[in-house]
Amino acid sequence: MNHVVLVGDMKTGCKGDMIVTHALGSCLGLMVYDPGARVGGLLHAMLPLSKINPQKAEENPYMFVDTGVPDLFKTLYDLGAQKSRMVVKAAGCGQPLGNSEMFKIGERNYTVLKKLLWKNNILLEAEDVGGTASRTVYFDLSTGQVVISSKGVKREL
Amino acid sequence: MNQKELNLILDDVKSFPSMPAAALKLLSLLKDENAATGQVEQVLRYEPGLTANILKMTNSAYFGLPTKIGSIRQAILLLGWKKLIQIVLTSCVSAIIDKPVQGYDLPAGDLWRHSVAVSVATETLVKLLKLSVPDEVFTAALLHDIGKMVLGRYVEADILQMDQESLNDVSFEQVERSMFGIDHAEIGAKILKRWSFPPTMISIVRWHHEPDAAPKPNTAIDVVHAADVLCLMAGIGTGREGLQYQPSEAASTRLGLTQKHIEIVASQMLQWASELAASVQSGS
Numbered sequence: 001m002n003h004v005v006l007v008g009d010m011k012t013g014c015k016g017d018m019i020v021t022h023a024l025g026s027c028l029g030l031m032v033y034d035p036g037a038r039v040g041g042l043l044h045a046m047l048p049l050s051k052i053n054p055q056k057a058e059e060n061p062y063m064f065v066d067t068g069v070p071d072l073f074k075t076l077y078d079l080g081a082q083k084s085r086m087v088v089k090a091a092g093c094g095q096p097l098g099n100s101e102m103f104k105i106g107e108r109n110y111t112v113l114k115k116l117l118w119k120n121n122i123l124l125e126a127e128d129v130g131g132t133a134s135r136t137v138y139f140d141l142s143t144g145q146v147v148i149s150s151k152g153v154k155r156e157l
Numbered sequence: 158m159n160q161k162e163l164n165l166i167l168d169d170v171k172s173f174p175s176m177p178a179a180a181l182k183l184l185s186l187l188k189d190e191n192a193a194t195g196q197v198e199q200v201l202r203y204e205p206g207l208t209a210n211i212l213k214m215t216n217s218a219y220f221g222l223p224t225k226i227g228s229i230r231q232a233i234l235l236l237g238w239k240k241l242i243q244i245v246l247t248s249c250v251s252a253i254i255d256k257p258v259q260g261y262d263l264p265a266g267d268l269w270r271h272s273v274a275v276s277v278a279t280e281t282l283v284k285l286l287k288l289s290v291p292d293e294v295f296t297a298a299l300l301h302d303i304g305k306m307v308l309g310r311y312v313e314a315d316i317l318q319m320d321q322e323s324l325n326d327v328s329f330e331q332v333e334r335s336m337f338g339i340d341h342a343e344i345g346a347k348i349l350k351r352w353s354f355p356p357t358m359i360s361i362v363r364w365h366h367e368p369d370a371a372p373k374p375n376t377a378i379d380v381v382h383a384a385d386v387l388c389l390m391a392g393i394g395t396g397r398e399g400l401q402y403q404p405s406e407a408a409s410t411r412l413g414l415t416q417k418h419i420e421i422v423a424s425q426m427l428q429w430a431s432e433l434a435a436s437v438q439s440g441s
Contacts, residue, residue, distance in 0.1 A: 007392055008427055025400050026390035046391055053424035096386055097326055097403040102416045134399035151320050151397055
């Protein structure tokens with residue numbers, strides 16, 4: 001089955017499922033897969049830290065990296081995934097031209113992700129982050145394959 | 158660029174669909190402090206198609222009204238006529254821009270969702286920063302990218318070369334200009350001019366990517382500019398050119414905008430924008 005993940009959303013699935021998320025700009029796209037259990041999930045988080053709007057984080061933890069990432073992992077553990085087998089890939093975290101501190105949401109999303117993973121002893125297997133690109137992610141839960149499409153070009157991550 | 162192609166583009170501007178006459182009438186009422194509820198009702202009396210859409214939007218979760226609204230009069234009473242006029246204009250715009258846009262690779266509905274999001278983000282920024290802007294700013298925000306609907310098929314034809322030029326880290330409207338001698342912002346301004354829209358709106362659309370190039374700094378332009386960047390970053394209606402645009406530091410300074418403001422607005426507007434966009438789209 002095909003699942004589409006919108007901005008500030010997360011979906012998990014198993015063998016036979018395909019998860020797609022469109023137009024990652026500054027948002028973080030995080031793909032986590034357990035090849036043993038053949039389950040995986042994709043998070044599309046918009047902002048780094050939930051403290052900016054705790055009420056919103058309560059309603060929807062997937063809007064923020066610091067609440068969405070732990071939730072994604074927990075959901076996968078509930079589906080039988082094991083930490084030692086997890087393959088984690090990241091995409092997105094882009095930013096507009098120039099070097100405006102104010103518009104560095106993408107960079108901050110990435111930093112918060114790295115901190116979270118580091119604290120939990122989890123490594124990023126692959127990443128396609130930064131720059132001005134808009135990225136669409138296709139995540140095949142039968143194989144764990146992640147394909148990124150940008151400007152009409154598809155490549156495997 | 159070649160002149161022949163530019164002429165073709167300008168011809169397309171001339172044959173671009175017009176706005177319903179009611180829209181222009183309502184826009185002029187919006188600026189009239191003495192306009193009465195009755196005048197708004199009168200304009201809408203002859204637009205049954207619009208009325209259905211207005212009621213659908215008014216009853217959407219976005220406005221969070223406690224009761225279902227069944228008439229225009231009731232909607233005016235609960236929302237105020239200024240808000241109601243904005244709803245009518247939003248509905249008029251949706252009919253025009255709810256289409257796929259080639260070149261920028263926007264599927265049907267994406268430009269609409271982007272436009273609504275920029276309008277909602279503009280409104281949220283105006284409230285948060287306590288800015289003083291004219292009421293037309295929200296409608297101008299809805300129309301800021303309308304030029305893409307004309308330029309799209311030309312972009313499509315030259316996209317590989319434009320992708321190549323984009324590698325030099327130049328803002329995409331500059332790539333458009335070097336390619337066609339005109340960019341989507343200027344085309345949009347020409348469309349609004351043909352519609353006889355007010356100069357403030359034309360100016361917002363014209364300078365939404367380059368607020369510092371406007372004849373003089375203008376809060377309304379600055380705020381739509383910032384809202385647009387924010388929505389592109391959030392991936393709402395972000396097209397093939399991605400984030401290939403340059404936010405103006407000067408505009409942010411003029412607005413008193415900080416990183417915190419941007420994140421607060423981003424966290425608030427997402428749900429509002431999708432509710433509002435869906436209320437017109439569903440079944441339309």
